[in-house]
Amino acid sequence: MKRLVPLLCLLAAPAAAQQVSIPHTTFTLPNGLRVIVAEDHSAPLAAVNVWYHVGSGYERPGRTGFAHLFEHIMFEGSKNVPEGDFDNWLEAAGARNNGSTTTDRTNYYEVMPSNAVELALWLEADRMGGLLDAMSPSKLEGQRGVVKNERRQSYENQPYGLLWETASTLLYPQGHPYSWTTIGSMADLDAARLEDVNAFFRTYYAPNNASIAVVGDVDPAQVRQWAERYFGWIPRNTDVQRPTDPMPQLTATxxxxxxxxxxxxxxxxxxxxxxxxxxxxxxxxxxxxxxxxxxxxxxxxxxxxxxxxxxxxxxxxxxxxxxxxxxxxxxxxxxxxxxxxxxxxxxxxxxxxxxxxxxxxxxxxxxxxxxxxxxxxxxxxxxxxxxxxxxxxxxxxxxxxxxxxxxxxxxxxxxxxxxxxxxxxxxxxxxxxxxxxxxxxxxxxxx
The missing domain is CATH 3.30.830.10 (Metalloenzyme, LuxS/M16 peptidase-like)
Known part of the structure; x- marks a missing residue:
């Protein structure tokens, strides 16, 4: 275990001269999951933040929008969590949660009273290791519809919303992983089959392709016990290769x-x-x-x-x-x-x-x-x-x-x-x- 110092430290000096660090401990489970723990006992609050190292830049032509689609599917129940109860149980504990997708990563996070950290970690582990146990064609179809509607609201019917797709296609050549938006195309969303979606999850939503940061009013030794208990059983997958596409230059204005x-x-x-x-x-x-x-x-x-x-x-x-x-x-x-x-x-x-x-x-x-x-x-x-x-x-x-x-x-x-x-x-x-x-x-x- 590695310990870094000092605590978030702000010296009494002009802003440009202040020294800042975030003290934390780190460890890696045998299945490859990396965990970062930062103590902050200033308030009885904590955050659990999971990054899956996959975004729209890991997709390929004809299969776009999958990372963002999973941002939605991950909230729809898993092996031991009935549909809807992920949010219900966290809200009952006084927590809030959400997720987001970029070209490079997908994250899921909870902010809660510190006595609910174990619940959040268990919920995250259940959907990391047990999401496909609860997958079904109806769930895929339901979230496909949600994402398509979001696309209409945020891109097609949003004032200036067509800027982002226009820019992506002009800035990057066809086939480059940044040449499409994170939400993907309507055609690709319509064409996505259950087996395609499940294969995407098995490839990228594995412990060795993820990292978890737990920050707040927590004990690092206790967090490690929980991480080993709830995530340790999840098998690692083949290591994911990050995209290495070259950065294209603009050849004309x-x-x-x-x-x-x-x-x-x-x-x-x-x-x-x-x-x-x-x-x-x-x-x-x-x-x-x-x-x-x-x-x-x-x-x-x-x-x-x-x-x-x-x-x-x-x-x-x-x-x-x-x-x-x-x-x-x-x-x-x-x-x-x-x-x-x-x-x-x-x-x-x-x-x-x-x-x-x-x-x-x-x-x-x-x-x-x-x-x-x-x-x-x-x-x-x-x-x-x-x-x-x-x-x-x-x-x-x-x-x-x-x-x-x-x-x-x-x-x-x-x-x-x-x-x-x-x-x-x-x-x-x-x-x-x-x-x-x-x-x-x-x-x-x-x-």
């Missing part, structure tokens, strides 16, 4: 226009960057914040506050296991041409590429990053998910201080360099979503 039932035109500009925890990720995140984080950020102040031609401006660097994309989204005011939004973005990026931001501007953004990071660690839920995140992407849960050190090391010259290297004058995808019948508002090539 492309323009795409979509009409939607919206009032405000919206512009998205997306550049290819790098993978999660790659060398320039921190500087790219800082660049995004300089452009749009807070009312004094460059594009927010210019477009929303000064010129009052935009409703919002948002930039973020979406770094994942296989690739990364720098997004800029600007929603304009009614009948404002998106060419104007594009020109403003290009100008502000060019300014940073030519002249680095001031030290004061940089410190504002980095202090905000550190404050937000520490804020996420104020809850047992936030700490549990962060520990699993580090384990998945870096191979160790002990990464908090190194994570923040990346931001403390960013200089104005670094921000200038990544603006030059990844954005200014580089190929990117431009998507205009405009009100129906108003394609003239879309950003135009060779403006």
């Amino acid at each position: 492309t323009y795409t226009t979509r009409e939607d039932r919206v009032t405000l035109p919206e512009l998205s500009m997306i550049w290819r960057t790098g993978k999660r925890f790659s060398q320039d990720e921190a500087a790219l995140n800082v660049l995004a914040d300089i452009l749009t984080s807070g009312k004094s950020s460059r594009l927010y102040k210019r477009l929303v506050y000064d010129e009052q031609v935009a409703a919002f401006a948002s930039a973020f660097n979406d770094a994942n296991l296989l690739s990364g994309d720098f997004w800029m989204r600007i929603r304009a005011r009614p009948d404002v041409d998106l060419d104007r939004m594009q020109a403003a973005v290009d100008e502000e990026i060019a300014r940073i590429a030519q002249t680095p931001p001031s030290q004061e501007e940089l410190e504002r953004v980095i202090n905000g990053r550190v404050t937000g990071f520490v804020g996420r660690l104020e809850t047992v839920e936030g700490k549990a998910d962060q520990l699993n995140d580090y384990l998945y992407f870096t191979g160790t849960a002990d990464y908090a201080e190194r994570d923040l050190a990346r931001y403390r090391a960013v200089t104005p010259a670094d921000v200038q360099r990544v603006a030059q290297q990844y954005l200014a004058g580089k190929n990117h995808v431009i998507i205009s979503i405009v009100p129906q019948g108003k394609t003239e508002l879309a950003a135009q090539e060779n403006q």
